[in-house]
Every structure is written in C-alpha cells, then in structure tokens.
Amino acid sequence: MKYNLIIVDDHKMFLDGLLSILNSKNEYNILLTAKNGTHIVKYLEINPNEKIDLIITDITMPEMDGITLNKIIKEKNNNIKTLVVSMHNDPDMIDNLIAHDVDGYVPKNAEKEEFLNAIKTIIGGDKYFSREIKDIYTENKFSKKRKEQINLTQREIDVITLIAQEYTTQEIAEELFLSKHTIESYRKNLIAKLNVRNLAGLTKYALKMKYIKS
C-alpha cells in the first residue's frame, strides 16, 4: 500500500529533482503534478473520495498562491496533509503558514534527505518544520525587538506607503488632507515603531510588507 502524493510547483527542475528522489523510494505514488493550484482544486473536486496522503506545494506560483491553495485543501478534506516548500523565509510569512495549519515547511535549498524526512514525518502524523524555520520563528517570537508586536494602523500604512513612493512630508499632507505636522508625527512614530533609522528603513519595510510594488 503506497502513499499517494500530489506535487504543485512551477519550477520544472525542482519538480524533476523531487520526483526522481521520490521514485527511488517505492513507498510513494505520485498521483499528480501541477504548475499551479487551480489544477489541484479541480482534481480534488472531480475525485472527492480518492485517498490523498500529502500535497507538496510551493508558495509563489502563477494563478493561485500556495497559501490560498492550502486553505482550500484543508476546507475540502482536512485529512490531506500539506507540506510547503519555498525559498521565502520571512517570519511573518511563517506565522501566516502556521496560522493556516500547514503540516510542514522546508526551504527549497534543503538537502534531499531533509525532504524525505519531512514527507515521512508528516505522513506519520507529525508536523515538520526545518530547524532554520523553527529558529526564525522562535527568534522572532522571543526577541526583544519583537516584543513591541508591530501592528501598523491603516493611517500609518497610508503614510508609509506614500513615503516609500517618494512623496515628501508636505506632499503626503496634501494627499491625505492632513497637516504637515501630522505627517511628521507619523513618520517619527513609524521610525520608532519599526526600529529603523530613516526613510531608507521605512522604504524597505514598505517593500517587505508589499505595501508598494517593487
């Protein structure tokens, strides 16, 4: 009795690499591979009763991202385990994944042994998160800097977004119909809140949080 796996990833080479190591073991049966989540969703709808043990998915993919896909999978059939594989390891994103109840996360630059280990662990009913990911997560949770849980208000987001778009304080004030003093206060608070030194830091934060496009 083999375990049934589905793999979703738009990187062909990665897919091939993964397939070759999974095929070298004979306990895994690859039901399906796909370039994006929409195919998988359709497959699940057409085959609602098929036994699927694990879906391995990337995060950044065309058409449907891995987080949305994961959500849909868990809604449709909570018995299906999910392993996320990605090159992103932003603490907030890891938070997000855990909140979405994924069963594991392995960075794409992991060794193949780790992939096999992760798959085995998850199918066995446990969760698997790479050492690296755990470290980032706990570091983030327990670091002093993080204690002031960063939550920007909508207004703060408005301001930092315009800052990152190269508006001056005066221009932002005009754009938002506020006093320039108000914007100065926001800038000041943002610098303190985000623990950065200047505009460059604010800009980087805005980019990281995707308030603005590249």
Next chain:
Amino acid sequence: MKYNLIIVDDHKMFLDGLLSILNSKNEYNILLTAKNGTHIVKYLEINPNEKIDLIITDITMPEMDGITLNKIIKEKNNNIKTLVVSMHNDPDMIDNLIAHDVDGYVPKNAEKEEFLNAIKTIIGGDKYFSREIKDIYTENKFSKKRKEQINLTQREIDVITLIAQEYTTQEIAEELFLSKHTIESYRKNLIAKLNVRNLAGLTKYALKMKYIKS
C-alpha cells in the same frame, strides 16, 4: 571530448534536477557544483589553466551574488561562458546581466528541454535568452517609459548600497574614507542618474538591483 561544466546554486533540489538531466547526456562533464560563488572563485584561482566551457549560476545566493560572480569569472577568463538561471525577471536586472556580458539567461521555471537547449547554444558560441526574457527586455527597451541605459560605477554602487542600509552621508564618508562632500556628490548624481526623487527611490533601486538583501 566532453564539455566541462560548473554549476553554482544553493537550491539542492534544482541542482539535483539539473545534474540528472545533464548526466543523462554524455557530452557533459560536471567539474564542480557549489552553493555559492566564493568556492568557484577559489577553484578558478587554483586551476587557472583548466578548460571550463560553461558556468551555470543562480543570481541570489549567500556570500556572493551571481552578478558579482559573473563579473569575476569574465575578468579571470573571458573564454568561460556563463548561463544565469533565476526566478527573477526584472527588466533592469536583465539589463544589468546583459551589461555584464552573460551568455544566457533562463528562468528557473523553464522546461528541462530549454535548459539543454540553452547550454548547447551557449557552448556553441551563441547567446541564449528565453523568449520570456527577450520579451521583457524588448518591451522595456521600446516602451515609452524606457529609461536611458543605466550603468552605475563600482563606487556608485558602494554608495547606494550603504544609503539603502540606512547610513547617513557622514557615516558613508567615514566608512569609505572619503569626504562627506564626495558622498553628497554621489548621492546627487545617483538621484539624477536613476531618475528618482530621494532616498526612498535610491533604496528601492538598490533593492531591485539586489545590492542589498530584502
């Protein structure tokens, strides 16, 4: 007589995928694989006379990025061809790569046939850029918004990198052992050259060009 290849990529699975398809052809001999550029640089220094036909490299890697690596390779031995493989496809970055005289570029989500085709083409003496990359490039070149070819000097890159790392002009001057007036000139020139308005614009550019991380 086989062709000698070197592959630099920190994604193990990708590396494995690539190795397996290259090994299935018997005209390629993989001299070396590495997780980052520094190993390759050392290898080239130790073996200056070895015949190396092609180095395949990622862009974002720990320790040394692919663009810097490419530059060093071409300086050391201009006979070595380089194929860049990446998931990034920003027009300015493509420009940057072409300016650095890489011999080809293939996105990481390409089919394996395309990789083989690219390798063959480049070793044959031609350049190979994916359709997708060419489209982005020409679209960019011929679009109304098209900017003049931007080429930063190493010093300019030094300065913009530190700016994006939240250093003030004074601090950059100290870091680079230059007058603060010099740094002011650089900042001014950078703003004019890159057609941005302020530090935020410079920071975004530095990020886009991957002079700094995240």
Next chain:
DNA sequence: TAAAATATCCCTATTTTCAGGGATAAAAGA
C-alpha cells in the same frame, strides 16, 4: 466605564538631504 490606542495637531532645534553651482586628476575609450 475606565484605560488604552488612535488620529490629529503644534513647537524647537539640529542634522541631513537636495539642488545648484563648481574644480581637478586619473583612467578609460575612441
């Protein structure tokens, strides 16, 4: 309902950035 957070505004003083001029020597390219 009381406390906390949010949104708004104001002030002073200092530092930094930005825009606009320059200059000179060395290196690279035509």
Next chain:
DNA sequence: TCTTTTATCCCTGAAAATAGGGATATTTTA
C-alpha cells in the same frame, strides 16, 4: 592622442528629515 568618464573634492542655500518635547478628541477595548 584627444575626449569622455570616473573618482574625488568643495561651496551655498533651501528644503526636508530627524529627535525631542508636547496637546486633545475620538474610538476601541478590556
């Protein structure tokens, strides 16, 4: 060889950002 680019430095003045210190009204939340 001549021209252009690069790297370095200088100056002024205005604008903007940064670092402090505040205040007040409203909204949320505990």
